[in-house]
Amino acid sequence: MVISGTEDVEVPDPKRYREIYNKIYKTVVKTDAMAKYHDIGTPININVLSQLKGLPTRNFKESSFEAAEQISGEAFADGYLFRRVSCAHCPIGCIHIGMLKTSFSREHEYEIRKISYDFELIYALGSNLGVSTPEGVLELIEACERHGIDAISTGVVLAWATEALDRGLITTEDTLGISLQWNDVEGYMKAIENIVKKQNEFYSALAEGVEAASEKYGGGDFAIALGKNEVPGYQTGPASIVGLTVGVRHSHLDNAGYSIDQKAAKKNLGPEEMVEAIIKEDDSRGVYNSLVCCLFARGVYTTETIIEALASVGIEKNEEDLELLGRKIFDEKYRFKRREGFDLKAARIPHRFYETVTTMGMVDPETIETMMEIYRKRRGW
Numbered sequence: 168m169v170i171s172g173t174e175d176v177e178v179p180d181p182k183r184y185r186e187i188y189n190k191i192y193k194t195v196v197k198t199d200a201m202a203k204y205h206d207i208g209t210p211i212n213i214n215v216l217s218q219l220k221g222l223p224t225r226n227f228k229e230s231s232f233e234a235a236e237q238i239s240g241e242a243f244a245d246g247y248l249f250r251r252v253s254c255a256h257c258p259i260g261c262i263h264i265g266m267l268k269t270s271f272s273r274e275h276e277y278e279i280r281k282i283s284y285d286f287e288l289i290y291a292l293g294s295n296l297g298v299s300t301p302e303g304v305l306e307l308i309e310a311c312e313r314h315g316i317d318a319i320s321t322g323v324v325l326a327w328a329t330e331a332l333d334r335g336l337i338t339t340e341d342t343l344g345i346s347l348q349w350n351d352v353e354g355y356m357k358a359i360e361n362i363v364k365k366q367n368e369f370y371s372a373l374a375e376g377v378e379a380a381s382e383k384y385g386g387g388d389f390a391i392a393l394g395k396n397e398v399p400g401y402q403t404g405p406a407s408i409v410g411l412t413v414g415v416r417h418s419h420l421d422n423a424g425y426s427i428d429q430k431a432a433k434k435n436l437g438p439e440e441m442v443e444a445i446i447k448e449d450d451s452r453g454v455y456n457s458l459v460c461c462l463f464a465r466g467v468y469t470t471e472t473i474i475e476a477l478a479s480v481g482i483e484k485n486e487e488d489l490e491l492l493g494r495k496i497f498d499e500k501y502r503f504k505r506r507e508g509f510d511l512k513a514a515r516i517p518h519r520f521y522e523t524v525t526t527m528g529m530v531d532p533e534t535i536e537t538m539m540e541i542y543r544k545r546r547g548w
Contacts, residue, residue, distance in 0.1 A: 204259055209285045222294055225297050226391065298349075298352060323377050412511075
């Protein structure tokens with residue numbers, strides 16, 4: 168859907184507008200508030216999370232990757248970064264484009280492919296599949312881009328299939344002779360082609376997602392989905408699990424539970440405090456998204472800055488107004504979810520989450536149940 172405006176918006180106080188604009192601009196480009204996004208970008212989290220035991224590896228069986236350094240943001244920046252690109256009118260340049268040089272004939276004929284990469288893609292098609300080289304990760308990213316399929320879902324589905332084959336739930340007859348193994352980039356490339364083409368009953372099931380595939384072939388305990396959505400790259404603890412389960416999109420972009428886990432590990436936060444933080448993020452991100460703010464810049468757009476910016480274009484809001492608005496946006500989204508059949512009480516938590524150490528240590532089902540109950544009561548459900 169494209170909406171194309173034909174009229175201008177009048178700014179009641181251009182001077183004040185320019186003052187606020189310059190203040191935000193200077194914060195973005197002349198402080199370190201956004202520096203990491205420009206420099207290494209989100210892949211800076213690969214090494215950090217691996218060291219914190221929060222990087223999902225080989226279908227969440229492990230939480231740190233022995234080859235993290237090799238596929239880290241630093242390694243990509245040093246050896247493969249071609250250029251940085253910005254969204255329209257943004258001065259940051261957080262989109263990192265990698266350069267992959269490959270030979271296409273024996274006569275030293277090469278081509279240069281330019282492939283965008285970020286943390287989630289490196290997790291899903293790197294550590295989660297045991298892929299230990301930047302070249303392998305870039306090959307798999309490009310395959311997903313070329314076919315127009317979601318990279319996170321693809322990585323999670325392939326990781327489940329690799330483990331399912333190893334456990335004997337499926338056979339090489341199902342995989343059409345592909346012996347799916349960790350770090351086998353060539354095998355994963357062929358599997359992606361088969362998923363896209365739905366070459367047989369097995370690949371058609373994979374194309375429906377890991378939840379559907381596990382319902383057909385078994386292995387639900389290690390089918391890593393929450394709210395039937397394949398999960399992003401964080402194995403940090405209970406706030407991440409609960410946050411992804413209750414989020415309006417079952418996405419780390421809803422509430423950043425992974426960040427709350429890291430804070431909880433330092434400050435020893437309890438279940439109630441973690442739930443409060445999840446709800447605050449849930450609601451505030453509805454406001455950020457409605458303002459078309461970049462979520463990477465949420466540290467720049469403080470409540471005070473948002474209020475000042477809105478006032479400069481004639482919209483008067485206070486902190487309480489924004490809190491109420493965020494809650495209303497969240498409630499409206501959840502009303503749609505429930506209307507379409509979502510039931511939080513029926514949400515499935517894969518047992519794998521209770522089997523692997525996280526940044527917060529081992530997670531037990533009782534903690535998750537307690538947090539879910541607190542969340543429901545806090546929301547008034």
